[in-house]
Amino acid sequence: MHRKNGQLDSHIPIITPENISFDYQVAGPFRRAIAFVLDLIIRGILILLTLLSVLLLFWAIDFALSATPFYWIVPWFVSTTEGALVFLGFVGYFLLDWFYSGLFETYMNGQTPAKRLLQMRVVSIDGQPITGLQAIMRNLLRYVDLGPAVPNTFFLADGTGITAAIFPIGMVGFFVANSNSRCQRLGDLVCQTMVVVEERQRAIDLTKVADPRIPKLAELIPPDFVISHSLAKAIAAYMERRKYYSNARRHELAAHLAFPLLRQFGLPSDTSYDLFMCALYYQIFLSEQPVGETPPISQDRQWPSNPFEKGSPSDPLPTSPAAKEGMPTSPSPTVPPGETPTEQGTVT
């Protein structure tokens, strides 16, 4: 599962033992840094709460006893209870300090509170959930990932400095995470874990095509024309992004695919490229798969007037001069009939 040369995004393919294959999106260092800071704050609040509750309990016991006739027992009792509570405070602080993330990741299925908020999860690199051992270990080793620590020196007015605190700057983890394809820091490398994004995404509906000309144009696409997967993907990608483009840009992008196909189908070359893409989309995704007989379209079919000449479905706009001349703006040589120019059509 090495990063292919072509991989630009952070998707990691997973094949589970049941032979289910899906992609995980790996969480990058910056997203994780935010989660870490958030966890730090939550941990700080928890530690404060632990100490506060210890203090309050102590006061409450002291107060309750001092009002009773058993006041004589107080000095011994209070000192012992105080000791026990301080003991709990120390042990609680120790556990929160070193095992906060590890325990949460074990008992919350790979998530800490901040990871849940930011929709991330720790999983093994083979896609399986992590074990308690992995969770504890990867979080103990964060001590190294947070390094190196730099002394923080405040300079005083008279030129002398005070080294006040030592701050870990986290560069080890940052550089290690950036040097491998799964964004694993050292602790992840040791435990064979990775952090994945687990975002909720809304299912995107198919793009609606309202223009009445589109089904008519789609009928003119020859029924024996086999639409390959890559062509269908390219057209779907175009249609999903289409609403962000201006008409001129749509025309420019659609030309790569529409111009050779129009020629292949023998449709007039001044057909709006965008409209033609919509028709292809309609044909692939929104219509019944063509089974009926449509009259074969010959190369030399004459068109008295082209009803699909102008305008994109949403906004009628005169086709650009280049299209009027039948020449696309970008190089797209004539394609031999029967060959689908899918490579040129991948508009991304």
Place this chain on the structure above:
Amino acid sequence: MKVEDLIQQRRQNWDELEAYLAGSRRLRGKKGREVPLTKSERIYNFTRLYRAACADLALADAYQLPPSTVQYLHKLVARAHNQLYRSKRFSTSQWWGMLFNDVPKLIFRDRYVQFMFFFFWSIFLGSAAIAATPELWPDYPEHMVGNGQLENLESMYAEPLSDRPTGVNLQMVGFYIWHNTSIGLQCFAGGLLIVPGILITLFNAASLGAMFGYMARPDIYSEGTQAGTHFFEFVTAHGPFELTAIVLSAGAGLRIGMSWVHTHGLSRRASLAKTATETLPVMCAAMVLFAGAALIEGIISPSGMPYEFKYVVGGLTAAALLIYFIILGVPRGIPKN
């Protein structure tokens, strides 16, 4: 069939699965009413929906689903997979066997623990020897641990040890658990990069040695307040556990770090991963020792019990460690590999 209709039809399944992922315990009934479900019904439904979504994803190409829908399905299936398969928690039943069977054997033949043992003790004793002879380098302890801490140490042990209130004892137990185990964990984690681990161990050994040596100086040990005598009385009982625990954590950390270097034929990554699973139990044993040491240090060491008793406690803990490492650790029977 139209792709649009196909997506519409499947959408119902996906939405239902989404509802389960969002934690819903109800399912839309036939007349659009929400019906509460039993746990087994929920599990049954969830797995059914998950399988259906997996099938949809697998057949996405054949169905000619558009890329955005495929991407949605990837995320849906990944989330459902993580919902279905939960993290494995600790199996406490194995802990006993691990602690008393695997770990001693591992430690017994662990060259890194042995190295750390000699490293720690030679630095410790060397530092103590330098600090104990004022003619050699009078300011050495001050350089190592600072003047303030030395005075603090001297005044702490100025009085003979006497019984403290139970509360203070408990308090100190908590403090020692936090403080000492944190140092041990730092030694362990720092070992991953070898140098930090060795440096942390070196620093701790040298400063501990400086303190011990300083307290053994004739003017502090026997003359004046006899702070040294009290100090050594204090450290006898918990010393074996505490120092062994530090050596163990540093050795376990060094072992992870050295697996970068000695890969034993594996790739560096695989070697690292293999070693990590072996060393965490050793660190667990070290943490148990730290906790034990904290109990002794908080309750027995500072008490007014006779010195002989503390001496016996120190001897017994040392003997227990020897039994643990040697008698439990010697490989017996047929070696596994």
